[in-house]
Amino acid sequence: MSLTLYNDLTRRKEPFVPLKKGEVSFYSCGPTVYDYFHIGNARPFIVFDVLRRYLEHLGYKVTFVQNFTDIDDKMIHRAHREGITVPELAERFIAEYRKDAVALGIHDPTVAPRATEHIPEIIATIQKIIDNGHAYESGGDVYFDVRSWPKYGTLCKQNLDDLEAGARVEPGEVKHDPLDFALWKGEKPGEPAWDSPWGRGRPGWHIECSAMSSKYLGETIDIHSGGVDLLFPHHENEVAQSEAATGKPFVRYWLHNGFLLIDSEKMSKSLGNFLTARSALEKYPPLAIRLFMLSAHYRSPINFAPEGLEQAAAAVARLRNCRSDLDFAARNRTGDAAGFDLAAFSAKLTILDADFHAAMDDDFNTAAALGVLFEVVHLINTTLKDHETLPAEFFKEAKGALETCDSILGVIGPDDAESSSPEDPQGSRLSRTEIERLIEERAAARKAKNFARSDEIRDQLKAQGIVLEDTPQGTKWKREL
Numbered sequence: 001m002s003l004t005l006y007n008d009l010t011r012r013k014e015p016f017v018p019l020k021k022g023e024v025s026f027y028s029c030g031p032t033v034y035d036y037f038h039i040g041n042a043r044p045f046i047v048f049d050v051l052r053r054y055l056e057h058l059g060y061k062v063t064f065v066q067n068f069t070d071i072d073d074k075m076i077h078r079a080h081r082e083g084i085t086v087p088e089l090a091e092r093f094i095a096e097y098r099k100d101a102v103a104l105g106i107h108d109p110t111v112a113p114r115a116t117e118h119i120p121e122i123i124a125t126i127q128k129i130i131d132n133g134h135a136y137e138s139g140g141d142v143y144f145d146v147r148s149w150p151k152y153g154t155l156c157k158q159n160l161d162d163l164e165a166g167a168r169v170e171p172g173e174v175k176h177d178p179l180d181f182a183l184w185k186g187e188k189p190g191e192p193a194w195d196s197p198w199g200r201g202r203p204g205w206h207i208e209c210s211a212m213s214s215k216y217l218g219e220t221i222d223i224h225s226g227g228v229d230l231l232f233p234h235h236e237n238e239v240a241q242s243e244a245a246t247g248k249p250f251v252r253y254w255l256h257n258g259f260l261l262i263d264s265e266k267m268s269k270s271l272g273n274f275l276t277a278r279s280a281l282e283k284y285p286p287l288a289i290r291l292f293m294l295s296a297h298y299r300s301p302i303n304f305a306p307e308g309l310e311q312a313a314a315a316v317a318r319l320r321n322c323r324s325d326l327d328f329a330a331r332n333r334t335g336d337a338a339g340f341d342l343a344a345f346s347a348k349l350t351i352l353d354a355d356f357h358a359a360m361d362d363d364f365n366t367a368a369a370l371g372v373l374f375e376v377v378h379l380i381n382t383t384l385k386d387h388e389t390l391p392a393e394f395f396k397e398a399k400g401a402l403e404t405c406d407s408i409l410g411v412i413g414p415d416d417a418e419s420s421s422p423e424d425p426q427g428s429r430l431s432r433t434e435i436e437r438l439i440e441e442r443a444a445a446r447k448a449k450n451f452a453r454s455d456e457i458r459d460q461l462k463a464q465g466i467v468l469e470d471t472p473q474g475t476k477w478k479r480e481l
């Protein structure tokens, strides 16, 4: 089988065939950096990170672009409220975004462009749309002329008259039709502004994604993603702008994630059920949040509730324990393993590997893929239980199977064997060498009947989240989450 993706343009699952063989151009709408991002925003960041990793795993060279919206009304209001400039606000929350993204195991995009660093490209795109007869200047603003673009509504599958019924004109807007939307907004006192052929002003929100995606990915891109709330008007407007500017199809596969609910309700500040990713990270292990997000299909709604997160934390612990048991056994129980059928074990892993790929190929069904990962864990755990010693090849294959799944899902996290690294979601940690030196010191203390010292070492490790278990083969250790 090969990868299929549900395309919102056709409302069908379609085989994924990129425009250029072996390469994928992928644009995902990023955060507006006026505040910490919330746990709902974390969903697209995580699920599309997994799709990107899977495409890379399949051998594609992926150019993944995720923007920062660093100028809009929310940015301006918040900066005023805080008494700082809009660029200062953006700098602060881009840094905060990065901290949370690293904690959640989200890989850096290939390019993370900021709207305000692309004003010339934005102006050039608007000028092309005007030149092609699909936008007009009015009172210092520039609007897209929706009625001049018969294909408007193709993505959201609505006709212009139905859309017109829901359209609004904001105070101060001087547009010809309520459906028209701003590409450029004339300067208002106290707001950031840039020079343009239409006077000083700032870009509208939608145009930045059209301008930046074509700069980094070309006029036609393979995949464009975002939350389902962006389908209309943001993505519909992006299609209209880009195609009116270039005359080429803008996006080949449109992907939208379903909403994250809290206690089965839409998250909102007024309902008091609003949760930032930062506060979720203070409450739950980062890997549990990530696994939780992947435990439902990305297009379905998902309900963020304590039970789900607790289950996810237990699932992460099971995965990490499997890997540390495997490491421990590899160090202490490698042997000739009479009676162990390596060929049968390898054959089972091959089937599970095919199942994992089949799940991911099916519109990257991460929930099913996680299910397969747990079957791999079950197979490894029972094999470890049933055999006193196992051959080196077994350990190599078992570890390889876990690593393959986790290079895509990223739910097992860094190996206990590794010392702390900046990408470590658990923060700074004792390295394996440090831990094992302490365990040896403890063994020596016990031999010398210095139980005070041996208890002290156990407590010291416990304080660092390292739990010891004494077994006939020696002392096993693992990290609590």
Ligand code: AMP
Binding pocket: 029, 030, 031, 032, 039, 040, 041, 042, 043, 044, 225, 226, 227, 228, 229, 230, 257, 258, 259, 260, 261, 267
């Ligand atoms: P924003 O910063 O509001 O533009 O949102 C960034 C991304 O988060 C967009 O792709 C949104 O569609 C997505 N998003 C916003 N709220 C939620 C939610 N509750 N559940 C899932 N995705 C969301």
Ligand code: ZN
Binding pocket: 028, 029, 030, 209, 234
């Ligand atoms: Zn966008």
